[in-house]
Amino acid sequence: MTRRILVAGAGLSALRTVEQLRTAGWSESITVVGAEPHPPYNRPPLTKEALRGGIDPDALRFPHRSSISDVEWRLGRRVDGVDLRSRRATLDDGEMLTYDGLVVATGVRSRTLRLDGPPRHRIRTVDDAQRLRRELIPGARVTVIGAGFIGCEVAATAAGLGCVVTVVEPLETPLRVAVGRLVGDELRRRHEQQGVRSRLGRSVVRLDGDVVLDDGSRVGTDVVVEAVGSVPNVEWLDGNGLDLSDGVLCSSDLHPVTASGPVTEVVAVGDVVRFPNPRFGATSLRIEHWTMCGDTARHAAVSLVAGLNGGSSERPEFAPLPTFWSEQFGTRLQSFGVPGLGLDDVRVLEGDLRDECAVGYHRDGVLVGVVLLGLRTRMMQFRQLLVDATQLAGQR
Ligand SMILES: Cc1cc2nc3c(=O)[nH]c(=O)nc-3n(C[C@H](O)[C@H](O)[C@H](O)COP(=O)(O)OP(=O)(O)OC[C@H]3O[C@@H](n4cnc5c(N)ncnc54)[C@H](O)[C@@H]3O)c2cc1C
Known part of the structure; x- marks a missing residue:
């Protein structure tokens, strides 16, 4: 059979x-x-x-x-x-x-917050994206809850379409967990330069047409996008x-x-x-x-x-190198490894943080992640640097 x-x-x-x-x-x-x-x-x-x-x-x-x-x-x-x-x-x-x-x-x-109020957008599927796209008209006031990659990308795209965008995030820095304070603050600067408003260190407590924050302030809103993991x-x-x-x-x-x-x-x-x-x-x-x-x-x-088939698969250890990219306002962000494991020791390895650069993340002095802002022609060199730094014990 x-x-x-x-x-x-x-x-x-x-x-x-x-x-x-x-x-x-x-x-x-x-x-x-x-x-x-x-x-x-x-x-x-x-x-x-x-x-x-x-x-x-x-x-x-x-x-x-x-x-x-x-x-x-x-x-x-x-x-x-x-x-x-x-x-x-x-x-x-x-x-x-x-x-x-x-x-x-x-x-x-998509994770959802326990908040009553009018429906909000999330973005995981093509149907979600189609629904959101219809509302991103020039002048629309868009509030993005959550400054992870999805939230930051939606904010950048919506601002590029002429929307008035505010990002609300409980941490003081966007993308803090993924890329740390140094790169996160630089991305915030780039977003703000393009007109995106940030309400950092603030949580949403209510949606009642507007978005109400935990300090009692209100963000006038036509479209709410929830991007909280x-x-x-x-x-x-x-x-x-x-x-x-x-x-x-x-x-x-x-x-x-x-x-x-x-x-x-x-x-x-x-x-x-x-x-x-x-x-x-x-x-x-x-x-x-x-x-x-x-x-x-x-x-x-x-x-x-x-x-x-009842056999075993004798193979080298499975040790893939995580690789991720993002695009925000024309900045190509490329990540190798797991930067989040090395947030306590972050160093600019090459270039200028305010322009194109490579940033290294270290744990116990060992490189565990690299994030590039731009520097596309140097991608393979930095990838290799990380492969060498994280090589397996048997290969050293
Ligand atoms: C908006 C967005 C932007 C992204 N951008 C990037 C990027 O720039 N760079 C990058 O590296 N990664 C990015 N990613 C991540 C990348 O797309 C995902 O890693 C990838 O799609 C994961 O694929 P998957 O098949 O594992 O899971 P999914 O794509 O989630 O597919 C799982 C499927 O299983 C279905 N399903 C769930 N439960 C059941 C069930 N019980 N029975 C049957 N079906 C079920 C779901 O409906 C879904 O269709 C992005 C993701 C999103 C959502």
Whole structure:
């Protein structure tokens, strides 16, 4: 009888895993169940060029290789629950699907604040972006709650479209957790230079048409965008003895771990997976970067095929280098490694902070992250610098 791999989620990491399963020799059945009605599409443009120019879902779709033409896609369907022991998944219409192998690719959703009041925008899906784009008309007063990457990109794009933008953030510096005070303050300066107003160190307490802050002040608002982080989509895995405290905790082969060891017929990929990366010490990390989808897919597909065929996959340690980019007001920010691990020791490595520069983040004196503002032609050199600094013990 033909065996089946079930993929839960139909985003980039699902697509890349399906491709890699074929590359790894899996010629049997694959079924993908995705909650959104759309086939896999590219999310980064939703806050950048697509939000600027107009959202066209077809233009954002990833092309499908011929090697995956026989994959079954069930879109607009959600996996509601799974029993890992009997290898059965239940869909939102009550259908039960049995499987031999399972890929967890359910990503994350936008976090929401507990605030009453009129509806506000969030931006995770193409449908979210389409709704928001309709309201970004010149002169519209836009308040962005949260100064992480999504919030800062939306603020920059909205200001570029002629909106009057205010960013509200409880910390004193935008992007503080991701890139620290030095780079965060410089990005604030660039935003303010382009007319974005900042209300830093302030929280939103009420929405009553305006946005009301914790010092009692009000921000006159037509459009509210809430960009306060993400929540991993893991509830459907409850009851299986997994560690779901921040995504799905996995072994270095990307198999979820239980008290009795890794579940070798299951892998997790993309934004939802948390795994040990020996480049950065013992702590397991969950990283929401576009490139991590491809990295984890490649590794997980080999692990899963080996698990299903009763073999083991003897490979070098899985130690991908996190890589992330952002664009705000024409500034290209490029990040390598995990700058957030080195916020106590931040040094400008090259260039001028107010222009183009490379900034290094160190932990115990060792480089663990690099952020470039501009300096595009030097990208590969700085990437290599970090690869060398974080090389694995066995390679030293
Ligand atoms: C607006 C935006 C801008 C970004 N910009 C950048 C950038 O500039 N650079 C960068 O490196 N990264 C960026 N990212 C991050 C990058 O897009 C993500 O890392 C990537 O999309 C993660 O892919 P994924 O497949 O793991 O998860 P997702 O893309 O979240 O896909 C998961 C899919 O699973 C579905 N799903 C959830 N639960 C279930 C269920 N129970 N059953 C079935 N389906 C389910 C979801 O609806 C979703 O469609 C950005 C993300 C966003 C949202």
